[in-house]
Amino acid sequence: MMKTIKQISALCMIGLLVLCLGSCDDDSELFAITAPNAPALADVAIKKIELDAVNTNNPAVSLNWTESDYGQQTAVNYAVQFSMDEAFSAPVTATSVTGRTSISLSIGEINSAAGNAGLNPFEWAPLYTRVVASLGTQQSESITSNTIQFEVYPFFNYVFNDYYLVGDATAPGWNNNNNNPPLFRDENNPSVFYYTGKFAENGHFKVLQTKGLWQPQWGTDDGATVGNNPGGGSDPERFPYGGGDGIPEGFYTFTINFSSNTFTFEPFNASGVSSPASLSVEGSSVASSQSLTPLTFDGHIWHVNNVRLTPGEVNFKTGAGASWGGPTSFSGVATENGGSIPVLVEDDYDIWFNDLTGRYILIPLNL
Incomplete structure (x- = not known):
């Protein structure tokens, strides 16, 4: 009898669970929105801004816009975009905010936006801006504000990193400030660098970012991938093998990709290449x-x-x-x-x- 009651109770619980799930499905509501109104971006009071390379953290411009209404109580995303042309042929998103309708951008932020948009340094030129409203992480139902314009005078923004060799396989030896030869940056991919040249017998080397400083430094522990000590950590082993015996003397091409943290070290045939007299x-x-x-x-x-x-x-x-x-x-x-x-x-x-x-x-x- 007890066994039968337990079986009936179990069946009842399963039935109630199915009924509950079915009821939840029946009572679900879709998230419906109305056609949103575009945010209205207010004009700025200052129409010409000379960007100062010394005080880059100082505020440059404040932007304000009206809220975009999607017919629901939901947080709206706003992306602030800049362009060198009014058509926004190649828009640059300087920053994004959620649930806010104003923002202040620094001199450095405006200069970066102007440079990324294609404006030349040290020249007065118009910079166009707009705000794009959207919902959710996928930026759904986006709608764009009006466009405003002001003139800027950007300073130059050097966006590249430079790297140098150090080690007993190279010209400066283990001196980190001895006219260390640089790696040669790829003209199309700023994460890829090359060095083709002579390396000394039984030597090793590492890569530095700043002459005179040991960190950041790059090396390898496994002979295949790049290790990094940005400072305060453990130094990686030396290129090209991660320790042990050094390389035979000769000419090699060292290629390093700082994006994928990979490198190659291959022999280079320098025979027959004559250097100019001057x-x-x-x-x-x-x-x-x-x-x-x-x-x-x-x-x-x-x-x-x-x-x-x-x-x-x-x-x-x-x-x-x-x-x-x-x-x-x-x-x-x-x-x-x-x-x-x-x-x-x-x-x-x-x-x-x-x-x-x-x-x-x-x-x-x-x-």
Whole structure:
């Protein structure tokens, strides 16, 4: 009898659970919204803003807009966008807020937005802004405000990182401030760097971000992936093997990808490549021709330090009169009769050139 009661009770509980679930489904309501009204972005009082590179945290502009009504009590997302043209052909989202209808942007934030939108530094130009309202994490049911415009005078925003070699396989040895040769940044992918040159017998090396400082530093513990000590942590082992015996003396190409934390280290055939007798930097960006010096350790790596460049262009000229250049500023691959290297902003630069690969890098010292 007791067993039968237990069975009936269990069946009743299952039945009640099914009934409850069915009732919940019957009583569910869909989240319905009405066609939203666009936020109205108020004009700004100041129509010309000269951006100061010294006080980048100071407020530059305050934006205010009306709330967008979706017919429900829900938090609305607002993305603040900028563009160099009124059509917003390539909009840049400077920031996003939820449930707010005003924001203050700093000088640094406006300068970054202007640079990302394509405005040139040190020139007055119009900057267009708008607000895009939406719902949820997928930015659903988006609707765009009116557009307002003001003029800005941006300063230059150097967005690249630079990296240097150190180690007993390289020219500076284990001295972190000994004219350490830089890695050459890829002209299309700022996370990828190369160094093709001579490496010493039974040596190792690491990568530094700042000459004179040991952190951040990069190495490898397993010979396949990149390890990093940004400071306060444990140092990774040395390239290329993560410790143990060093490499045979010779020419190699070291490639490192800071985005994927991977690297390669492969032999390079330098036979038959003759370095020019002399090399100089010339062009409209230099007041006078600047001679480059090859490294004593590796005569294929040339450099000249602390050269003042102004906006314009430069080329590498050999003593035989050949001209080498490329189309990309700051870093790239130069070829003979390859045009001129654009210089975008005035500053003091360290200039490096590799005659094995044609790679060059111009590193600003004050930006």
